[in-house]
Amino acid sequence: MPYRVAVCASGGGSNLQALLDRLGSGAPAMIVLVLSDRRNARALERARAAGVAAEVLADPSDPAEWTRRMGQHRVDLVVLAGFLKLVPAAVVEAYAGRMINIHPALLPHFGGSGMYGRRVHEAVLASGATESGATVHLVDEAFDHGAVLAQVRVAVEPDDTPETLAARVLQQEHLLLPAVVVAAARAGHPVPVVAPLNPQS
Numbered sequence: 419m420p421y422r423v424a425v426c427a428s429g430g431g432s433n434l435q436a437l438l439d440r441l442g443s444g445a446p447a448m449i450v451l452v453l454s455d456r457r458n459a460r461a462l463e464r465a466r467a468a469g470v471a472a473e474v475l476a477d478p479s480d481p482a483e484w485t486r487r488m489g490q491h492r493v494d495l496v497v498l499a500g501f502l503k504l505v506p507a508a509v510v511e512a513y514a515g516r517m518i519n520i521h522p523a524l525l526p527h528f529g530g531s532g533m534y535g536r537r538v539h540e541a542v543l544a545s546g547a548t549e550s551g552a553t554v555h556l557v558d559e560a561f562d563h564g565a566v567l568a569q570v571r572v573a574v575e576p577d578d579t580p581e582t583l584a585a586r587v588l589q590q591e592h593l594l595l596p597a598v599v600v601a602a603a604r605a606g607h608p609v610p611v612v613a614p615l616n617p618q619s
């Protein structure tokens with residue numbers, strides 16, 4: 419029985435697409451639900467195109483709505499991939515050890531409330547850091563705070579802009595996130611720590 423995964427996304431959903439592409443038939447996990455807080459999120463279109471249930475949260479702050487929707491689809495693992503709202507504490511608790519998030523920097527640095535999208539990469543460049551990367555971590559009640567499960571490192575180039583750095587990090591996110599989801603499906607929960615995945619080393 420494949421592991422049943424829900425993906426929550428507010429925007430473009432390229433990480434969702436990487437998961438859909440990796441988790442084809444025969445994979446140990448399958449996406450059974452895509453949830454968004456935004457009706458016009460491209461992630462919802464990607465889900466529908468793949469024949470996956472695509473649902474909009476009427477009230478993202480209502481834990482009962484979350485648990486009802488996830489229960490209907492018998493979700494084993496929740497993946498936050500570009501989901502910009504804080505998940506209600508009761509939902510985080512109900513899925514403790516079974517809810518993960520991907521962040522486009524090397525946590526614990528450059529994370530937390532307000533650190534998303536272009537702002538993350540601007541902050542990395544402003545700091546003078548010579549490397550950045552992506553992190554997959556367990557979700558707890560604070561933004562970008564739970565235990566780190568896997569990271570991938572990416573060099574910061576001297577002529578990087580927030581856009582070029584974001585693109586290089588995103589490419590690696592598309593490998594990192596499916597790797598963690600497959601490892602989770604094989605191991606069951608809590609989601610295991612995944613050995614460093616670093617194409618540059």
Ligand code: GRF
Nearest residue numbers: 430431432433500520521522
């Ligand atoms: C990614 O950079 C992810 O790390 C962050 O939000 C972005 C989502 O991108 N949490 P996409 O919607 O998957 O393209």
